[in-house]
Amino acid sequence: MRTPDRRTAGDGAAIHAQALSKAYGSGRGQVAAVQDVSLKVGEAEFLAILGPSGCGKTTLLRMVAGLERPTTGTVTCWGGPPAALARQHRIGMVFQDPALLPWASLRRNVEFVYRVAGRRPDSDRVEQALELVGLAGLAHLRPHQASGGMRQRTALARALVMEPSLLLMDEPFGALDAITRRRLNGELERIWSAVRPATILVTHSVEEAVLLADRVVVMSGRPATIVREITVPLPRPRPAPADDALRDAVRECLEALDG
Numbered sequence: 001m002r003t004p005d006r007r008t009a010g011d012g013a014a015i016h017a018q019a020l021s022k023a024y025g026s027g028r029g030q031v032a033a034v035q036d037v038s039l040k041v042g043e044a045e046f047l048a049i050l051g052p053s054g055c056g057k058t059t060l061l062r063m064v065a066g067l068e069r070p071t072t073g074t075v076t077c078w079g080g081p082p083a084a085l086a087r088q089h090r091i092g093m094v095f096q097d098p099a100l101l102p103w104a105s106l107r108r109n110v111e112f113v114y115r116v117a118g119r120r121p122d123s124d125r126v127e128q129a130l131e132l133v134g135l136a137g138l139a140h141l142r143p144h145q146a147s148g149g150m151r152q153r154t155a156l157a158r159a160l161v162m163e164p165s166l167l168l169m170d171e172p173f174g175a176l177d178a179i180t181r182r183r184l185n186g187e188l189e190r191i192w193s194a195v196r197p198a199t200i201l202v203t204h205s206v207e208e209a210v211l212l213a214d215r216v217v218v219m220s221g222r223p224a225t226i227v228r229e230i231t232v233p234l235p236r237p238r239p240a241p242a243d244d245a246l247r248d249a250v251r252e253c254l255e256a257l258d259g
C-alpha cells in the first residue's frame with residue numbers, strides 16, 4: 001500500500017485540531033456538543049476517543065473529516081483543510097452502519113468508491129483490500145448473503161482500498177455481537193499494522209480502545225472536553241486481553257470515565 005504523504009503541519013502532527021468547539025442551534029435551544037478540544041494525531045498513529053453516550057464524539061470526528069464546520073477553532077490535516085484531503089480521496093471512513101449497496105456484490109461495493117471518485121476501479125487494489133480484510137473468495141456474495149461481520153469487513157475494505165492517509169471510524173463494531181466484535185478487533189489490529197494510516201476511532205468500549213490504540217483520549221459528558229490522555233505503551237501485535245499492562249490501561253481509562 002502507498003506510503004503516506006510525509007508532509008505534516010510542521011510540528012510532526014498529521015492532524016491538528018485547535019480549540020475546537022461546536023454548538024448546534026441557537027438561543028435557548030442551543031446544544032453545546034464539543035468545547036475547546038485541542039488534539040494532535042501523528043502520521044501512523046492510532047488514536048481512540050472514548051466517552052459517554054451523546055457527549056459529542058461523533059461531532060468531533062465529523063469536524064476532523066470536514067463534514068461539520070466548527071463554531072470556533074480550526075482543524076488541519078497535513079497542513080491543509082480537511083476538505084482538501086477529502087477531495088483527494090485520502091480520507092477513509094467506517095461507520096456503525098456499513099451502508100452497502102444491497103444489489104451489488106461485496107466486491108462491487110468496494111469498487112464503488114472509484115466510481116464515486118470518477119476513476120476506473122483498480123482491480124489489483126480491490127483484490128488486495130478484500131484479501132487484507134479476509135474476504136477473498138467471498139466477495140461475490142451480496143450484502144444480504146453476508147454476516148454482519150462480513151459486511152463490516154467490506155466497509156473496512158472500501159475505506160482502505162484507495163489507500164487513505166487518514167482513517168476515521170465511528171463505532172465500526174458497535175452493532176456486532178461480542179464474539180464477532182472481539183474477532184474483528186484482533187483483525188483490525190493486524191490490518192492496521194500492515195497499512196498504518198493516521199487513525200481516529202470513536203468507541204464506547206474501553207477494551208477495544210486499549211487493544212487498538214497508541215493513545216486514548218477520554219472525553220467528559222456533553223459538551224465533550226478532554227478529561228485525560230492515556231498512552232498505551234504496548235508493542236504490536238498486541239498481547240492477549242489478560243496481559244497486565246493492557247489491564248492497567250483499561251483501569252486507567254475507566255477511572256478517567258468515572259471522573
Ligand SMILES: Nc1ncnc2c1ncn2[C@@H]1O[C@H](COP(=O)(O)OP(=O)(O)OP(=O)(O)O)[C@@H](O)[C@H]1O
Pocket residue numbers: 024025031032033051052053054055056057058059060222
Ligand atoms: N445535526 C445536529 N443538530 C442538532 N444537534 C445535534 C446534531 N448532531 C448532534 N447533535 C447533538 O449533539 C450532541 C452530541 O452528539 P454526538 O452524536 O456528537 O455524540 P456522541 O458522543 O457521538 O453520541 P453517541 O455516543 O451516543 O453516538 C447530542 O446532544 C446530539 O443530540
